[in-house]
Structure formats: structure tokens, C-alpha cells
Amino acid sequence: MTDERTSYRICPLCEATCGLVITTRGERVVSVRGDTEDEFSRGFACPKGIALGELHHDPDRLTTPLIRRNGELVPATFEEAFAEIAARLPKLIEEHGRNAVAVYLGNPVAHDHAALLYAPMLIKALGTDHRYSASTVDQMPKHLAVGLMFGTVMSVPIPDVDRTDHLLVLGANPLVSNGSLFTAPDMPGRLRALRKRGGRLVVVDPRRTRTAKAADEHVTIRPGTDALLLAAMAHTLFAEGLVTLGRLAPHVSGLDDVREIVAAYPPETVAQACGVPAADIRRLARELAAAPSAAVYGRIGTCTTAHGTLASWLVDVLNVLTGNLDRPGGALFTKPAARTDNTAGEPGRGRGVRVGGPRRTRVRGLPSVLGEFPAATLAEEIDTPGPGGERIRALVTVAGNPALSTPNGARLEAALGQLDFMVCIDAYLNETTRHADVVLPAPSPLTRSQYDLPFAQFSTRNVAHWSPPVFPPSDGRPSDGELILRLAAIMLGTTAEALDDLVVQRTAAAAAADPSSPLHGRDPAELVAELGERRGADRMLDLMLRAGPYDLTLDDLAAAPHGVDLGPLQPRIPEVLRTPSGTIELAPQPIVDDAPRLADLLTSTAGLTLVGRRDLRSNNSWMHNLPAMVKGADRCTLHISPSDAVAAGIVDGGRATVTSRVGAVEVTVLVTDDVRPGVVSLPHGWGHAETGMSVARAHAGVNSNLLTDELEIDPLSGNAVLNGIPVTVTPAGATEPTRPTRSVVAAGSGKPLS
Secondary structure, three states: OOOEEEEEEEOOOOOOOOEEEEEEEOOEEEEEEEOOOOOOOOOOOOHHHHOHHHHHHOOOOOOOOEEEEOOEEEEOOHHHHHHHHHHHHHHHHHHHOHHHEEEEEOHHHHHOHHHHHHHHHHHHHHOOOOEEEHHHHOOHHHHHHHHHHHOOOOOOOEEOOOOOOEEEEEOOOHHHHOOOOOEOOOHHHHHHHHHHOOOEEEEEOOEOOHHHHOOOEEEOOOOOOHHHHHHHHHHHHHHOOOOOOHHHHHHEEOHHHHHHHHOOOOHHHHHHHHOOOHHHHHHHHHHHHHOOOOEEEEOHHHHOOOOHHHHHHHHHHHHHHOOOEOOOOOEEOOOOOOOOOOOOOOOOOOOOOOOOOOOEOOOOOOEOEOOEOOHHHHHHHHHOOOOOOOOOOEEEEEOOOHHHHOOOHHHHHHHHOOOOEEEEEEOOOOOOHHHOOEEEEOOOHHHOOEOOOOHHHOEOEEEEOOEOOOOOOOOOOOOHHHHHHHHHHHHHOOOHHHHHHHHHHHHHHHHHHOOOOOOOOOOHHHHHHOOOOOOHHHHHHHHHHHOOOOOOOHHHHHOOOOOEEEEEOOOOOOOOOOOOOOOEEOOOHHHHHHHHHHHHHHHOOOOOEEEOOOOOOOOOOOOOOOHHHHOOOOOOOEEEOHHHHHHHOOOOOOEEEEEOOOOEEEEEEEEOOOEOOOEEEOOOOOOOOOOOOHHHHHOOOOOHHHOOOOOOEOOOOOOEOOOOEEOEEEEOOOOOOOOOOOOOEOOOOOOEOO
């Protein structure tokens, strides 16, 4: 038909960044399929990407702002919505101080370069210490560990999966997640190719995940003990003379400190606590050291534990000790096209990452880490009165649903009802936004351009890929970047356009002042003028590309709809380092100080413990309103081993009550030997109720975060503990069981809180 068009688009729904071909007819999406010409994904696409048309046309998506009137959210114009914010938010801050407001950034922000680039301006305009994000329920331990070791928080070593001979995966399920902090589309194909060329895949996980089923070996570890296992493997490498730094030797400091830390954890000492025989631990270490090339990769299962930072650190300690860091086939650093921290500044040296600043939460006295407070503390900072400063009275969320995705969701939902004012930017009326006073509707991903700033830094191959909008923005609807800038402009008494100019001018000035930048010495005003008539995030992106290492412009990417291949990852040490010492700081002092806590794992006596899981057709809490994503059998079920089911008196297909210290849920049971005895599993992101999402309500499931404990965090990173939660399981309707308890130590006190 004459109005049929074909558009090429990066999928904005997960970290794999697959290329898509989108066929449209008028204002309708007709079909979505994988782009066989895409330079990176080569036609691969998962069910989420194929459902992008459903997301765009979802009738439950918000299209107009909502304002609370007489207790109800009612439609309003954008001008009315911003007027309401201008009338209430500055006045609240004037009366109660800037720390009476908090900001929460959700997972979808990472998929939107406009939101990423402008959110810092909003936070600065609000002037609050209370900054929260999904990072502290997901990945903060990894960012902190690599920041301390290599100097920047985005310098995550990426497995060279296409060339490695041995891949050791802990707490990750890339065949379902499509990779996490590891951008590698078509993981099924890449892992098949690994094994076809004679490589070995080993998966360490308490569940027999889809990735574990495809592996050469599955090691069933006890939840939360990954750091012990990794320490014992490092001990074996030292004890058996298998440490081989290779070309890294002159660039590593702290080797003896690591040797001393792991000396206390031989395999025989940790075997019972880990549930992994000592002989197997030694063999895993020997095989890793003997492989021609190897990479160790750990993700959410290792991060969301009480020892998440130690586990994340030890992953890369093993990569270093076996000589596999920064070598082809090992774990290397991406060199992204857009200017970033590990390509800017003096090569090989920098300020590094500091922890332990003066900012502390009011209630528990927990420190800010990498500029954020733990999301697990948000509820108590709202609902706890008393001395120590002003409680949070207002909240601004951007693409986040913390009521469903952070620990003890019941407490946070109740706390949200105590706020004086709440503003949300979101596509849906969900479990969080339904408490708001003003909801600003986020536009469809198909009406904005796409460039994956963070995932280009986690890519297993250097690529650059920009997509223009498939549809023009709706008349009168601000873009997502404009929404954020208008909020900031209200606080600063200026305009969104002026702030946009300010951000790009500052970026140009920084690039011109950086001796390592190709724009060094240029006049910043001249640099901005060369960007032409573009405005907003794409103008910023164009400048960042020009300041990057590849002599690229946004026009170059616009002329390459299938992406630009910049080649395989290459060794970057020492130039990639930004540590004060100019070395890989293998034993950063905060890690050394935290290491004694490893011994706590040796005496753990937990009974049944809860772990999470994810599904290929799910992405946290924000894709359950699409029929294609929720069709088929119920996936929100409790997985339990046959022996544990018998002991609990529950049967396959029956109903069970799962109880933790903070709450209880009733759920359908699936008895399976895919989980080790002593472990039960629930997926995250479910529990939809009383929202504007009709499909999600019809497939509500249960919220696993009614069971996770807001008092449990990794003290070094502030990350929530979402795995290894002590629970009891009983038949539904039975006498309510005693809630499991666990001591939680207040930061710096040495005394238990409960």
C-alpha cells in the first residue's frame, strides 16, 4: 500500500540492543521482526522486541497528564499539570528544605538517552541528597567494585564470548535475560558457537536455569555464598601456583593483600557453607587457569546478596589472577563511540572512585554510594518521624515503580500515601504512580530517537547504532527529555530551552578542555554552532560522538540504519585505567575493610531460602500489560524441590503460603527438581492490582517484594538483598507460620537492628 513504510530501530526493551525492522501503515505498526542486516544482532530478536507494536498501541498507556482532584486522578492539560507542580513543589521545599524531596529513577531510564542526559539536571535543580534508583536493587555492587579497581563505575570487564574457550557464569541466566551488564544479542547462538568450537560453559546457580541446562556443567550453589566459592577458587590459584598475571603484572597492585584475604578460605573450609564439594571447587579453579582463554561473569544473583560487592570484586580478581583480564577471549573493556569517563581525561590515571562521604540517611545512618542512597531505605525515610532532619515529604519518580520493585513493597506503598506531594513521569498508572498528585505521560519509545549510551559501554563488540523516531511526536506532547527539563526549569526559574543550551555548552567546554579529546583547544561556542539545528538529546549525543575516539558524527550514524561495526574488543590496559595509582587496584581499602564479613557465611544456618527468577517475556514490572507477554501458562508460580514439597505438605498445582520476616504471599506451586533442596523461587515484577493496566490486573500474580526485607542490604554498596531470603512454606489456609528472623547490623554500630 502507498502509505506502508519500513523503519529500522534498536529495540529499547532490554540490554541486548537488537536491530528491528518495523513495518507501519499510516499510524499503525503492522509488523516487527529482527533486522538480518543489523551489524550486531544479525536478525536475532526476542519476544519482547516483537511485541513493541503492542506496547505502542496499548490502550492503557497514558496519553494526557493526570492531576489529583478531590482524591481522584483526573485528566488535565500539560500546562495545568506543570502549573500544579510550580504551585506546590517549590513551596514545599521552601517550607521544609531541599531534603524534604526525593528522586527515584527507574530501569527504563537506562534505555532512553534523553532521560539519562537530563536527569542529572533535574537532580541538581532539586538540590536534594535523597537520590534513589533501580541501581541499588540490581547492580550497584558491580559498579562499586569496578570503580574501586579500575577507576570508573562503567569500566565493567565484558566477557569476550565470541572468542573465549571457557566461560564461567555465576548468578546469571543470559539465555533468558539476553545479557545484563553484558550486551550481546543472540546469546543462544553465541553460546552454541562457544561449545561448537570446543569451548566449555559452566554455570553456577541454585536453579537449573535455561542457561544451566545448555551448559557443560551446572554447579548448584547455596544462595548468597558466591563470594565464598570465588574466594576458595582464588585460594586454590595461590596455593597451587596457578596465578599468572602475564602482561598485567606491571599494572597490578595489591596482589599480596588479596592472597592474605583468601588464605582463610580453602575449599575444605567453604564447601559445606556453599553446598559445593571441595574437590569440585579446586577443579573449577584449575580448569579456569588451564583454559587457553577464559572469562568469569557474575550478575544479578551475585549482586543482590548481603556480600554482593565482595562477590562482584572476586569475579574480576579471578579474571586478573588467571591472566584473562584485558586479553582476547577473556574479559575486556569496551571502547564506546560516545565520549565517556574511561575515554576522557588523562589515559591511565584519574581520581578514581571514593566511598564514605558525609551524606547519610536520616534513619539508619547509611552512606550515599556513588551519589545514591539505598532504595531499600526510601520507605523509612518517608514514614519515620523524629529528630535527625526532615523526613521526605515529596517524591519525583521517572519511569520507576518502586512500590513493586523494591524490598518490603507493602511498607513503601503505605509510605507513599503519607507524602504531601508526588510527581511521576510514566507510561502507565501503576502500583507507584497511582499514589501521585501529578502524572506526566511518557511518550511511546517509537516517537523518540534511540541510542543506548550505557549498553554501548557493556557491549561484547564495539558498535554504534542510532535510530530516528518511527512516528513523529504527538502534537502538543513534550518529549521525555522536555518533561524532565521542564521540571528542572520550574525549580530554577528558567526555561527548558535555556537548560538544554546550558547542558550542551558545559559538555562542549569539558571536551575542549580535555587534552585527550579530539576537540581539545576548540572554542566551545564554535563546537556548539557546528551541531547545526538539532536540539535536545540528539544534539548532545552528536557532541559526545564528536568528542569520542572514532571520528563519528550523528549524521554518520543516521546514514547507517543497520549500525556501524567498530570491531572486536581490544586490550586497553593501562590507558583505560582511571585510578589514582595508575594501576589495577586489586585490593581497594573499602573491599579489604569489608572482607572479614565473608566469615559470616561460614556459620549461616538458614532453612528454606527464596531466590528470584526472570522470564524471557518479562522485563521487571513494566511489560505485563501486553497480551503477547502474559499469554500461556501462569509463570508466577513457586518453584520448590520434590523433597521440600513433601516436607512442607504441599503438592504440585496446589496453593502455598510463603512467609518471611516482613510479609506473606499465597501462590500456586510448581514442584520441580530445577531448584536445589532448601531453595524456593518466585519471579519478580508481578503482583499487579488496583492499577490502570487492565491486562496486568487480569494476570496479577504475586509480588515477591512483599517478602524481601528492607533491613537487609549489602553494607558496602547499599544494594538490596533480593536473593537468599529466609522463608517458611506451608499449605495455603494452614495456621500462620512463625515468621523467619535474621539479625541485621546497623552501619558502623556492630549492633543488630532486629
